[in-house]
Amino acid sequence: MIYAVWVPLLMPFVAVPAARRLADALAPLRAVRLLASTAVGLALCSTLALVLLVVPGATQLSAVAAVGELVKPLAAAPAAVTVPLALAALALLSGCTAAVVRTARRHWVELQRARQSAECSGGELAVLRDSRPDAYALPALPGSPGRIVVTTGMLRALDPAERDALLAHERAHLAGRHHLFLAAAELAALCHPALRSLRAPMGYALERCADEAAAVAVGDRRVAARAIGRAALAARAAEGVRARPRVALAAAAGPVPRRVAALLGRATHRPGVGRAAAAALLACLILSGAAALEATNDLHSSIEVAQGEVPQR
Amino acid sequence: MSQVQGISSEDPDPRAGGKPTPGPGVESAQASASVPGPAPEPSSAPERRPAGELESTVLAALWAADSPLTPGQVQGALGAPLARTTVTTILTRLYEKGTVTRTRAGRGFAYTPTEDAPGLTARRMHSELQKEEDRSTVLARFVSQLTDEDEQLLRELLDGDAR
Numbered sequence: 001m002i003y004a005v006w007v008p009l010l011m012p013f014v015a016v017p018a019a020r021r022l023a024d025a026l027a028p029l030r031a032v033r034l035l036a037s038t039a040v041g042l043a044l045c046s047t048l049a050l051v052l053l054v055v056p057g058a059t060q061l062s063a064v065a066a067v068g069e070l071v072k073p074l075a076a077a078p079a080a081v082t083v084p085l086a087l088a089a090l091a092l093l094s095g096c097t098a099a100v101v102r103t104a105r106r107h108w109v110e111l112q113r114a115r116q117s118a119e120c121s122g123g124e125l126a127v128l129r130d131s132r133p134d135a136y137a138l139p140a141l142p143g144s145p146g147r148i149v150v151t152t153g154m155l156r157a158l159d160p161a162e163r164d165a166l167l168a169h170e171r172a173h174l175a176g177r178h179h180l181f182l183a184a185a186e187l188a189a190l191c192h193p194a195l196r197s198l199r200a201p202m203g204y205a206l207e208r209c210a211d212e213a214a215a216v217a218v219g220d221r222r223v224a225a226r227a228i229g230r231a232a233l234a235a236r237a238a239e240g241v242r243a244r245p246r247v248a249l250a251a252a253a254g255p256v257p258r259r260v261a262a263l264l265g266r267a268t269h270r271p272g273v274g275r276a277a278a279a280a281l282l283a284c285l286i287l288s289g290a291a292a293l294e295a296t297n298d299l300h301s302s303i304e305v306a307q308g309e310v311p312q313r
Numbered sequence: 314m315s316q317v318q319g320i321s322s323e324d325p326d327p328r329a330g331g332k333p334t335p336g337p338g339v340e341s342a343q344a345s346a347s348v349p350g351p352a353p354e355p356s357s358a359p360e361r362r363p364a365g366e367l368e369s370t371v372l373a374a375l376w377a378a379d380s381p382l383t384p385g386q387v388q389g390a391l392g393a394p395l396a397r398t399t400v401t402t403i404l405t406r407l408y409e410k411g412t413v414t415r416t417r418a419g420r421g422f423a424y425t426p427t428e429d430a431p432g433l434t435a436r437r438m439h440s441e442l443q444k445e446e447d448r449s450t451v452l453a454r455f456v457s458q459l460t461d462e463d464e465q466l467l468r469e470l471l472d473g474d475a476r
Binding site: 123124125127129134135136148150152154155156158159160161162163164165166167169170171218223225226228229230231232233235236239254255256257260261264266 | 365366368369370372373374376377390391392393410412426428454455456457458459460462463464466467468470471473
């Protein structure tokens, strides 16, 4: 039994605290890319580690051993250890696979519906007669354009320049295909529970990307900041008494004030933190990948020994 | 950006020639090429944007208004300056698509947005998505919900900016 196999399974717990600090400290686009590669990379490595845990136990079955042309049992560890481990890993693995497949299918269905709504028109903007302020980008499938969905409540809460900022923001989501990053983060979170807390920083970094694009499009960072701020306040006012009580962590400011502060240049700049967090994440990713490779290698050579191809050292 | 150009063209700065810095001179030269004249060429910054984007901007202005708007009123309700002819062209195109309706108003038309077929489809989707609100992760909402602390902080940020 090699210990390297446990590293990819434990690494997400180490990586996530670093990732939380990343979204504010790094340039938005860089943060998005780093978060996406971390989430997907760590998810793949931990899934591979689960597979590697299943194999030694599975070879205890004579059918598997026959298929693998094993002439003697794997010398990895006693069956009393490998079999329960393999069963547990198999259960986790099939749980993850089922969840990933289910979620991916749900996303696909939602996108199909989005395509249906986009097909019957040429316009990029769909306005809903609804006094509750709301706006989002409806992503599209290849070959059909995405759409921007805005309620009349949102349009009336903003002044003309702010409306342009809102449209530019949503356009940036569509052009950057940001929904793919959100989906990747969500699928990764299904593979390892610790990766769940990467979804919020990912969402935040994507909003920051779109905010910066909006600021460039309207040519005024303060207009973009005001658009976000007023939209959020209007949405809250419309929510009124029906506001759902939220289990809020008051310690840190929520995403909206942080986005506004970043556009207004009021956010505290700590490039050192960003670099350190990015370095930590990359280190986690590399370590995780190397450990997964090492464990694969080790399993491979022990299988070769069991196949009688290589004399036991 | 384009506002700056507009201002500098209406008020030709006599000092611009005497200044050694090339920046403002170039800018006003660009602006004076595009802005004056009764029928401006579509060459100023906002008009170089794709037609679809301009249509969205005009449509958003119509939806934000309480009553039908004439092309002149639409022009005044836009964030970025657009030539009157451009506004009229866009409104005509939207009318031909059936996205807006129009009524006679004086010598011209006043335009009202309509809830067309795509709008209705979007509405259906919207209500479906609201049902499964916390399950739907494909959508990035423009603003997320605020906590009490967030609201306080946000007001301070915006007030500080207004001052």
